[in-house]
Amino acid sequence: MTATRSITQKGLLADGRRLLRLALRLDSVVTGVNGLAYLALAGPVDDLLGLDAGPGRVLGAFLLVYAAAVWAISVPARPHRHAVTAVVEANLLWTILSVVAVALGWFSLNTAGGVWAVLQAIVVAGFAALQYTAQRRAR
Numbered sequence: 563m564t565a566t567r568s569i570t571q572k573g574l575l576a577d578g579r580r581l582l583r584l585a586l587r588l589d590s591v592v593t594g595v596n597g598l599a600y601l602a603l604a605g606p607v608d609d610l611l612g613l614d615a616g617p618g619r620v621l622g623a624f625l626l627v628y629a630a631a632v633w634a635i636s637v638p639a640r641p642h643r644h645a646v647t648a649v650v651e652a653n654l655l656w657t658i659l660s661v662v663a664v665a666l667g668w669f670s671l672n673t674a675g676g677v678w679a680v681l682q683a684i685v686v687a688g689f690a691a692l693q694y695t696a697q698r699r700a701r
Contacts, residue, residue: 578700579696586693589693597623598622598626613671617669646693
């Protein structure tokens with residue numbers, strides 16, 4: 563009970579700016595690791611998920627650039643409101659496009675790839691929700 567109280571009243575969840583920076587950085591790290599995996603392991607990812615190596619590498623490079631941008635947005639003590647809004651909206655767009663890509667078979671993913679894409683969409687939607695909530699608390 564005391565640990566929960568200190569987290570919510572005095573700690574991480576009480577300080578919206580601190581939570582926002584953490585949410586952005588967590589998003590950046592997870593996205594960057596994912597991007598590195600798509601780049602460095604394009605062949606095995608193709609075998610495992612059915613994502614062709616070419617599009618996988620392009621996706622990996624995009625994710626690394628996006629991760630760097632999100633990290634840069636998290637650096638100031640008070641992240642710029644419009645930049646954070648752009649990250650939240652980009653994450654929501656990614657979520658929607660991931661589900662649509664699976665539903666329409668845009669990348670010819672196998673079953674594991676489809677499940678992976680939907681799971682990633684859920685995680686990215688979670689980042690968007692956390693970032694949105696933290697940004698509102700930071701005002």
